[in-house]
Amino acid sequence: MSFDGNPxxxxxxxxxxxxxxxxxxxxxxxxxxxxxxxxxxxxxILNATSLVPFVFMIGAIFSSDILKLALETQKVxxxxxxxxxxxxxxxxxxxxxRAADSA
Numbered sequence: 001m002s003f004d005g006n007p008x009x010x011x012x013x014x015x016x017x018x019x020x021x022x023x024x025x026x027x028x029x030x031x032x033x034x035x036x037x038x039x040x041x042x043x044x045i046l047n048a049t050s051l052v053p054f055v056f057m058i059g060a061i062f063s064s065d066i067l068k069l070a071l072e073t074q075k076v077x078x079x080x081x082x083x084x085x086x087x088x089x090x091x092x093x094x095x096x097x098r099a100a101d102s103a
Contacts (some may be wrong), residue, residue: 016048017052057070
């Protein structure tokens with residue numbers, strides 16, 4: 001994956017790093033170093049990476065310029081966003097309610 005200077009690619013990358021760093025700082029401040037793990041940081045980066053394409057997909061409805069920008073981005077970012085979105089929706093659909101939840 002290479003950065004070709006597309007503003008959306010750069011924005012996604014910077015946003016993911018910013019979110020991971022901010023959440024890490026908050027977690028360390030609240031709970032100490034022991035709660036910080038590479039799994040948590042990786043999860044934060046993936047969630048942040050998937051959030052930006054979702055926002056651009058919504059924005060593409062209202063602006064053809066945003067649609068063009070989203071189509072010029074690296075395909076991997078859109079794939080990550082779509083995959084995480086699909087997993088989230090499927091897990092919600094396939095979740096079996098417990099007896100206590102339905103009461």
